[in-house]
Amino acid sequence: MGWRNLADDLGVDRLGELTQLDRIVDPVRAVVQRAAKPPAVKDFLHGTWAGHPLHPALAQLTVGAWVGAAVLDLLRPGRDGSAAASTALVATGVASAVPTAAAGLVDWAELHEDQQRIGLVHAAINVGALTLYSASLVARLRGRHQVGRQIAYAGVALGGVGAMIGGHLSFRWAAGVNHNEHVFHVLDGGWHDIGRFDELDDGKPSRREIGEVALVALRRRDRVDVLVDRCSHLSGPLHEGALSTVNGVTCLVCPWHDSAFAVDDGSVQRGPATAPQPRFEVRVLGGVVQVRGPLRASS
Ligand code: FES
Missing domain, CATH: 1.20.120 (Four Helix Bundle (Hemerythrin (Met), subunit A))
Incomplete structure (x- = not known):
């Protein structure tokens, strides 16, 4: 029982x-x-x-x-x-x-x-x-x-x-908690392929995956930034969000409650989110985008 x-x-x-x-x-x-x-x-x-x-x-x-x-x-x-x-x-x-x-x-x-x-x-x-x-x-x-x-x-x-x-x-209902803590415990910390560089549209967020973890990748000219896709506030899908400049920083804006995360480091530029969005180290090898992480805000 x-x-x-x-x-x-x-x-x-x-x-x-x-x-x-x-x-x-x-x-x-x-x-x-x-x-x-x-x-x-x-x-x-x-x-x-x-x-x-x-x-x-x-x-x-x-x-x-x-x-x-x-x-x-x-x-x-x-x-x-x-x-x-x-x-x-x-x-x-x-x-x-x-x-x-x-x-x-x-x-x-x-x-x-x-x-x-x-x-x-x-x-x-x-x-x-x-x-x-x-x-x-x-x-x-x-x-x-x-x-x-x-x-x-x-x-x-x-x-x-x-x-x-x-x-x-x-x-129990996960109000106010960080919805991304689990990703630090389910990824192995090695490099993972997330697709070809030339498949990423410039300036358009796109969803990628490593196993069960969804990521959002954003290409800006020669640079690619990758964050966890699910918003730390309540798991909104960031790849469906818009790009916007907040506090002078290029941000991905969550489509659910408007939290804004800096694309290059995942920091919160506007709430209601309080926890930063986990980000990844990125490299391009032979035209393939690879990521390693996630990285905590302090790293
Ligand atoms: S789920 Fe993203 S701001 Fe609420």
């Missing part, structure tokens, strides 16, 4: 099938996309500059502050200035929840539809937790610490459910 697990028992995956949620998902997504239109704001909130999503890093601050307050409330209720300390922690969590939510919403707006349904439930539960913690903060600031503690216990329980669904969205 196989193992059961909490996420399956609670039916978290079924949230992704609830098309009724689209009545809320669609207008919320439109509002988020309109609000985060400036590319600099969007990329900052995605965490493109950090090399991984900003939302989970900020969530640590929010959840950590609230859990810290809960521990103080439980172990030292009202003693030795702990009321002031837990009030400060609750306030820190409430204040940090705003940028945490903003980063999460911007990421959420660029997910697949079923992921967005799960993400909507995650967000709604967290809004509930934030509301409870805000009420707890007001009660504490008015000197009603016992009431504040009780409301916060409900908040930490609700926030725990929200965090569990958020974790499930990342680790």
Whole structure:
């Protein structure tokens, strides 16, 4: 008999099938996309500059502050200035929840539809937790610490459910993770033929393969650059994307959510992707294009 697990028992995956949620998902997504239109704001909130999503890093601050307050409330209720300390922690969590939510919403707006349904439930539960913690903060600031503690216990329980669904969205549904890490573990690091140089159209991305790994090759005059074809954001096919100049760099633009990767080194020039696109060393021998790799961004 196989193992059961909490996420399956609670039916978290079924949230992704609830098309009724689209009545809320669609207008919320439109509002988020309109609000985060400036590319600099969007990329900052995605965490493109950090090399991984900003939302989970900020969530640590929010959840950590609230859990810290809960521990103080439980172990030292009202003693030795702990009321002031837990009030400060609750306030820190409430204040940090705003940028945490903003980063999460911007990421959420660029997910697949079923992921967005799960993400909507995650967000709604967290809004509930934030509301409870805000009420707890007001009660504490008015000197009603016992009431504040009780409301916060409900908040930490609700926030725990929200965090569990958020974790499930990342680790089971692969939202926010690098979709190309596996290629470093399935290729042997040797040279591989990917076709003849004169078969590549100048300036037009074309799909090639090494075993199960799809590549995108781009010839520009005498030069050929080769990247992994599946976008690191959510596996969009880069060979169907367009060439564009972003930040003064020639980029391949993903046809799904518009991430832009520098053709010559795979670096992210525009999100929502945060992980660079793995690239390959290229040589042409006897008119045949050969590649070796993939190479990590730091190599
Ligand atoms: S799959 Fe989302 S930007 Fe490529």
